[in-house]
Amino acid sequence: DGDLTLLWAEWQGRRPEWELTDMVVWVTGASSGIGEELVYQLSKLGVSLVLSARRVHELERVKRRCLENGNLKEKDILVLPLDLTDTSSHEEVTKAVLQEFGRIDILVNNGGRSQRSLVVNTSLDVFKELIELNYLGTVSLTKCVLPHMIERKQGKIVVVNSISGIVSVPVSSGYCASKHALRGFFHSLRTELVDYPGITVSTICPGPVQSDIVKNAFSEEVTKTVENNFDQSYKMATSRCVRLMLISMANDLKEVWIADQPFLLMAYLWQYMPTLAWWLTNKVGKKRITNFKSGMDTDSSYSTMWKKKHD
Numbered sequence: 001d002g003d004l005t006l007l008w009a010e011w012q013g014r015r016p017e018w019e020l021t022d023m024v025v026w027v028t029g030a031s032s033g034i035g036e037e038l039v040y041q042l043s044k045l046g047v048s049l050v051l052s053a054r055r056v057h058e059l060e061r062v063k064r065r066c067l068e069n070g071n072l073k074e075k076d077i078l079v080l081p082l083d084l085t086d087t088s089s090h091e092e093v094t095k096a097v098l099q100e101f102g103r104i105d106i107l108v109n110n111g112g113r114s115q116r117s118l119v120v121n122t123s124l125d126v127f128k129e130l131i132e133l134n135y136l137g138t139v140s141l142t143k144c145v146l147p148h149m150i151e152r153k154q155g156k157i158v159v160v161n162s163i164s165g166i167v168s169v170p171v172s173s174g175y176c177a178s179k180h181a182l183r184g185f186f187h188s189l190r191t192e193l194v195d196y197p198g199i200t201v202s203t204i205c206p207g208p209v210q211s212d213i214v215k216n217a218f219s220e221e222v223t224k225t226v227e228n229n230f231d232q233s234y235k236m237a238t239s240r241c242v243r244l245m246l247i248s249m250a251n252d253l254k255e256v257w258i259a260d261q262p263f264l265l266m267a268y269l270w271q272y273m274p275t276l277a278w279w280l281t282n283k284v285g286k287k288r289i290t291n292f293k294s295g296m297d298t299d300s301s302y303s304t305m306w307k308k309k310h311d
């Protein structure tokens with residue numbers, strides 16, 4: 001369920017329990033799904049946490065659970081509301097973190113939204129919104145934190161990308177585009193930082209993981225979301241995805257792929273056998289469109305079949 005380097009790191013590499021303690025970690029999109037689970041696992045490692053997303057009451061709920069289940073005290077967690085699309089506020093929120101904790105060791109750029117709609121039916125505003133949120137919002141916040149990391153010559157920038165940042169699929173064109181853009185941007189940034197070996201950039205590419213991502217996905221219009229919580233049992237457990245993310249962070253892995261089969265296989269095929277990958281993408285893509293048009297989850301039918309066959 002992880003690429004070979006990641007699985008090697010899980011077996012032989014540095015443990016999050018040794019590497020990530022005493023750090024100040026800022027997580028965006030901490031109010032649900034992967035971000036929420038990430039802060040729960042981090043809270044057990046004795047870090048200081050900054051929880052960001054738009055909904056304060058959800059962040060307060062997450063904070064309470066961190067305090068109940070983790071090793072942290074009230075003063076170790078800062079709830080900091082943030083709208084990633086409101087880039088004019090990013091300098092100010094960054095200052096607020098530095099004022100509270102004096103430093104930022106890890107920025108986890110996790111907040112984002114997906115999309116379920118065909119290109120032909122989708123308003124241009126949806127594509128704009130996906131770029132503003134997933135791409136420009138992440139770039140903007142990173143640009144605010146970067147000078148601080150450069151000054152200290154250390155820090156970890158983590159970007160929750162997606163397998164959709166490597167493999168493009170139908171019905172999520174705008175989402176795939178935003179994640180491809182992110183991948184290109186952060187690969188460039190990494191090389192710009194070669195003179196700062198203490199600053200690392202990790203691109204995390206998960207496949208389907210249990211969360212609210214589909215429910216919150218954009219549909220044909222900006223104001224229309226999918227609002228359907230399809231069965232998610234075929235998707236990877238959020239806790240497993242997050243554990244592998246922590247291992248990636250502890251080992252400063254540059255890019256990791258975290259996905260159950262057949263999704264992980266697709267990433268390998270795209271890397272090593274693009275002709276075969278195209279053939280398969282067209283087959284799977286056709287199924288995805290049919291599922292979408294009949295109001296089903298786009299991926300559950302074929303991935304559940306694969307799972308049953310290989311369980």
Ligand SMILES: NC(=O)c1ccc[n+]([C@@H]2O[C@H](COP(=O)([O-])OP(=O)(O)OC[C@H]3O[C@@H](n4cnc5c(N)ncnc54)[C@H](O)[C@@H]3O)[C@@H](O)[C@H]2O)c1
Nearest residue numbers: 029031032033034083084110111112162208209211212213
């Ligand atoms: N779940 C998956 O299958 C999957 C797969 C690959 C990548 N990802 C990526 O993981 C990340 C987290 O998604 P998730 O699956 O946990 O989904 P989710 O919907 O459960 O969580 C998304 C988080 O982002 C926040 N967010 C949305 N818009 C925001 C905005 N304008 N400003 C600030 N925060 C905002 C939400 O409030 C929420 O906290 C996303 O970047 C997503 O693209 C998810």
